[in-house]
Amino acid sequence: MQMLAEVDTPVENEEKAIISARDVSVFYGDKQALNKVSLEIPVNKITSLIGPSGCGKSTFLRCLNRMNDTVEGCRVEGKILLDGADIYDAKVDEVLLRARVGMVFQKPNPFPKSIYDNVAYGPRIHGLAHNKDELDDIVLTSLEKAGLLKEVRDRLNSTGTGLSGGQQQRLCIARALAVQPDIILMDEPCSALDPIATAKVEELIEELRENYTIIIVTHSMQQAARISQKTAFFHLGEIVEVGDTEQLFTSPKDERTQGYITGRFG
């Protein structure tokens, strides 16, 4: 995998980008879902993608770890550079890519296994632990980082699907962390949760920012405003506006952005 290639620094005086998407277009069969989207994802920050349903933000997110490969008839054009190397290059192993770019989904999807086995799943398939102690260590650290350890310490062997919705989602985050990714993609991670569980997950996402680059798709503009540093507004398969979250929400340049964030459409 070409991960160690030269970092090609983009424009001056912009912060260091870990991912840069250039003219990315996505087609599902004949239907075009994304049209020439370009976006720089800053390292160790939270970038949120907002926009009305069907605008392509989830599609874009799923391009970043090539999850779209599993969708039949999906075609991606353009370049997505991760540390300067194109992840759609024929030589790139998408399995290793996904180990580096983790993902958390809209609906909590723990495997029907024990809490321990859920978290240990990734480390086991990638051989990250050499013995039981190391594996225990990874599992406990990941649960700790996901803020779930206190709640489940004495029932690691009970099934993951028995947890509450919010706990399940944090378990899924722990599961993603256990593979030690650099980047975590989150596809509306709070949309199936109640406000209290949402607050916990949001708090967790903000803590994770120190060590991870996070890209989050959200329908909640308050959420985007609360937790992210950079925001991109998608509309009809294109990026309308992108900028610092504060600037985008207080003084949007485009009138479509203005319309969306003030609730006039979407």
Add this chain to the structure above:
Amino acid sequence: MSFSPLILILLAMCAFGYWYGTKKALVLSESRTVRVFSSRPHQYGMYVVVWGAVPPVILLVLWFVLSITPFGASETFTNLIHTILFPVAILLTGVIGVYFSLRSIDPELRVRKTLEGVVSGVLILASTISVFTTIGIVFSLLFETVQFFEKVPLSEFFLGLEWSPQTALRADQVGSSGAFGAIPLFAGTMLITLIAMIVAVPLGLMSAIYMTEYAGNKFRATVKPILEILAGIPTVVYGFFAALTVGVFFRDVGSVIGLDVVSESALAAGVVMGMMIIPFISSLSDDIIMAVPQSLRDGSYGLGATRSETVVKVILPAALPGIVGAILLAVSRAIGETMIVVMAAGFAANLTANPLEAVTTVTVQIVGLLVGDQEFDSAKTLAAFALAMVLFIITLILNVIALVVVRKYREKYD
């Protein structure tokens, strides 16, 4: 009086009732004052037909049952019942039904509800007929089985190691006295079923995994129907294939590598039976694997798992109970399968675990016992019923377990 003229008269009455009832309702509906008439004219017609037909038909059935089951009344009384009482009663109920239902037609009568009740009654009848058939089959087996066990002790049947059902027909005939140890038959059945499962389970399961997880839509749309054609081949054709092609092939291969394989080996019958069951297992497992939520696959891929890792570590464990159920259903199919083994397996009851020898199965012996001239009180013939009863109970238990397992699994993801 016989049935047919009575039935014709009833039909004519119903036709008249329908026509007249509809006409009366039409007249009423033209002079109606409310916007919605409770029922349509033809429904009033049907209402009359129901009243004119259902009670006489019930009586007809009763009459029919009485006429085939003799009861201890004197002959003149029986004659009286059959020539006068029933025909008159039937006609009378028909006439009364038509007359009063015609009279009662009026806009206030809620005919639609009555008809709905009739429809649900007919549907209930249709669905319970198969239940009653099952019960009837069980009883028809039960009585003969009890008779059999009066002649042959339970211990000999269930524990005996020798099966040779030929008995002397006449007292002066020289013949074997018969041995009814069913163990070799059940052992043969198990051996062939085991071979069939060794063939069918891996192939069926793997083809289901390929179809659901790997194949593209186009491939799936083409190949899946072809696979299912396999399920539509009559088992007698599989029987030819086993007896004339596969059996001979195994014998020839055996003679080349120096093994003594008989041409009606358990191996040939089992392998072909396995072929027959492949589509059964693959299409059941296919449905079960498809029911595993996509989100679990996404979760696994998202962590960097490959397809095969996802299948082995996430999808199969999640689908396992359902797959076990599918396999149990397939086992009960294999145990009850007759035609392939009749044609491809032997008749000699060998107690052996060697798949290269000829064995016989329960179903083959049942066929053997009942083909040709039989006397229905000899232990030989009755043995067929006992075998069938045991077979029925085994497959029934397997099916019940399988259905419970499958149902339990379904609830998990709904």
